[in-house]
Amino acid sequence: MQTDLHLFAAAILLPLAGAVVAGLGGRLMGDTLAKAVTLLCMGAATVCGIGALWGGWTSGFGPYAVPLADWVNAGGFHATWTLRFDTLSVTMSAMVLCVSLLVHCYSVGYMSHETMPVYRFFAYLSLFTFAMLMLVSSSDLIQLFFGWEGVGLASYLLIGYWYDRPAATAAAIKAFVVNRVADLFFIVGIGLIYVLFHSVRYDEIFAAVPQAAGAFYTLFGHSFPMLEVICFLLFIGAMGKSAQLFLHTWLPDAMEGPTPVSALIHAATMVTAGVFLMARMSPLLEVAPNTRLFIIFIGATTCFFAATVGMVQPDIKRTIAYSTCSQLGYMFAAVGVGAYQVAIFHLTTHAFFKALLFLGAGSVIHAMHDEQNMFRMGGLWKKLPLTYGVMWIGSLALAGVFPFAGYWSKDAILNALWAADGRMSHYAWMLGVITAFLTAFYSWRLLFLVFHRAPADVQKRDAAHESPLFMSVPLVLLAIGAVVSGLVLAPYYIGAQQSAFWQGSIFNAPGNTIMETFEQVPGVVALLPSLVALVGIALAFLFYIASPGLPEALARSCGPVYRFLLNKWYFDELYEHIFVKPYAAIARFLWKDGEEGAVEGLPRDLVRATASGAVDAVRLQTGSIALYAFTMLAGLVVVLTVALCG
Known part of the structure; x- marks a missing residue:
């Protein structure tokens, strides 16, 4: 076992070494050597992580x-600074390392024509991996928060890597700010945990949960169960990191x-940190039923919301991004009904097929000379046969088609929602089934637009070619994971x-039997998600292959709905008016009237008054002795008059 623990420590620290060097x-060193160092460190770390997982599995x-x-x-x-070696931390670490290594390899080919220094990019990738590993291997909330903020910082650096592009820098700042809003709630939750338990260590907190179940927190004259408040605050933090509705x-x-x-960020690692946090805090959530109802509601609503937006996005990467947001909603819904293991199962399978879809999209973008609009693509299946094949595999897994990975984990979530037998869980099940239909529809919309429809630019299509080996091998390995990971991992x-x-x-409380009952749902309930997925695929075929003019006609006839979805339910515009513009107005007032008007204006006014007084004083200096004598005499008369009258 000591060997396994040493392997685990090496797996955590090696990415940091690569990032620093x-x-x-x-x-x-130059870009080539820097890439080699980070790849070597990531490869060694992945071997150590898998070795630690195997050791834990057997011993x-x-x-x-x-x-x-x-x-x-x-x-x-x-x-x-202590690493926690248990099933949750070791399995998460192994998954993060495997996906990160493949992303590092893929990046060698994808960034080969980059004009900016590539060593920074690979250093940021390794730094991000280290921060995520610190998060999942933490033994207390302080270390977890360190990793939590570390992935936030690294994501800011990676999103804004092309700092010469205004859109990239704006996106990096937006990601950083939105996550800081959620992190404020998270750190307050950690503070309340310390106030209640006098500790931030997991083992000490979890052992004291039964004694703390009756504690209350008073706010504005109202008392709330302390653990409900804590779990609610932690979940708000998770909402930001995992991109749930409103954040x-x-x-x-x-x-x-x-x-x-x-x-790396939006498939397997950073966005899943919130789900990991909820699973790690399962002993607290088990005694916070109201918070779990809120989690179900947010997860299910996010699931549906993101799928509706993904149906109409023209950008290939944004379509997959909204798919990630939707799948995270499934995971949180599972957390809400107490099926934490099912949520982690979907987290793991999702890492493979969603990373595959993103990297497959990158292969298409690479072949199309940085074009991301799907309506400017088309007819690529013969030019990119490998990418085409793996994108089909990823889409089948995402849609939950048997026997691909998503079938085992996503259907388990829907079955758990049905088996939970409550109004909120049935609400989540209904939206989850509808989302399964929408997921299949927008996944095949992407495939048909990119690979099958008549090419919008024949010259670009003819110039497209398959990706180099460094990009192709990770695609094949991720495709294997998207096929077999569900079947292999389901028993465990x-x-x-x-x-x-x-x-x-x-932790599942004695009254939480969802892990036993979710497999006992009626056959029609278990079969329905697969049926609606097939209907979604058929509808996408009708819209984009059989009758390609139908989507445009439908968009014209349902203009308001189409614009509502295309503009992402107008959340950005709403936040612009509610938060951004008032904040900018307040900042401008404090800047112009506060800083420039008062803080800087007072010294400026004093200077002007002093200068004006000096000018007036100079005017009194005429050089006339008679005037000076008269002035002195007048002053003497005034002094004598005051003295005699007093």
């Missing part, structure tokens, strides 16, 4: 602690970054072996 020494996951160093020692508060607006804009960034994540596999790293 490439980031600090890249200018001297047991503990949990075990891997102490690295003292961190914070202030007064009575003491926090150490989702940063995600589509983040597509301004390079495509490998989209695959949701089957008979799941209880022994998770070994308490995810």
Whole structure:
């Protein structure tokens, strides 16, 4: 077991080593050597991560602690840098490492023609991976928050990598600001946890949950269950990082970054941090039923919202981005009904097929000379046969078609929502089934527009060619994961072996039997998601192959609805009027009237008064002795008069 723990520590630290060497020494080493260093470190880290997973699988996951160093020692508060070796942390780490390694390899080919320094890009990728690994391997909330903010910083750097493009810098700032709003709630939640439990360590917090279940928090004269308040605050933090409804607006804009960034951040890692947080905090959520109802509502509504927007987006990357937002909604809905293992199962399978779709889209964009509008593509299936094949695999997995990965995990979520047997869970199930139809529709809309319809630009189509080996190999490996990961992992994540596999790293209260009952839903309920997915595929074929004029006619006849969806339910415009413009007006007032008018104006006015007084004083200096004598005499008369009258 000691060997497994050492492998786990190496897996966490090696990406940091690659980031430091490439980031600090890249200018001297050059891009080629910097890429080689980061790839070598990521490869070694992935081998160590898989070795640690295998060791835990065969010998047991503990949990075990891997102490690295003292961190914070202030007064009575003491926090150490300690890695947590349990099923949840090790499986998440292995998944992150595998996807990140493939993204690093893919980036070698994708960024080969980049004119800006590429060593920075690879350093940022490795830094992001290290921060995500710190997050999932944390043993306390301080380390988790460190990783949480680390992925936020690294995503800012990666989204804004092309800093000479105004759209990219604006998207990076937007992602950073929106996440800071959510993180404020998260850090307040951590503070309340420390107030209630006098600790930030998971083991100590979870052990004290039964004693804290009766604690209340008073706000504005009203009392609220303390654990409900804490879980609500933590979930708001998760909503920002995982782009849930109301805090989702940063995600589509983040597509301004390079495509490998989209695959890494928006498929397998950063956006899933919120789901991981909820699974890690399962002992608290189990005694916060009202918060779980709120999680179901937000997850299901996000699921449906993002799918409706994805149906009409012209940009290939934005379509896949909204798909990510929708799939995250499924995961949170599963968390809400207490099926945390099912949520993590979908998180894992989704990492493979969504990274595959993003990288496949990158291959198309690369072949089309940076074109991202799907309506300017078409007829590419013969020119990009490998990309075409893997995009079909990714879409089949996303749509939940048997036996691809998404079938096992997404259908398990829908079955769990039905089995939970409550109004909110049935609301989520209904929206989830509708979303399954919409998902299949927009997935095949993408395939038909990009690969099958008549090419909009024949010259670009004829010049397109398959991606180089560095880009093709990751696509093939991710496609294998999209095919087999659901079938291979199902027995351990949701089957008979799941209880022994998770070994308490995810907690289900004695009254929470969802993991046993979700497999007992009626056959028609279990079959319905697959049926509606096939209907969605057939409808996409009708719209974009059989009758290609139908979508345009429908958009004209349903103009308001089409514009509503195309403009993403007008969330950006709404926030512009509610938050951005008032904030800008207040900032302008404080700048012009406050800083320039008062802070800078007061010294300026004093200077003017002093200068004016000096000018007046100079006028008194006439050089006439008679005038001076008369003035002195007048002053003497005044003084004597005052003295005598007093």
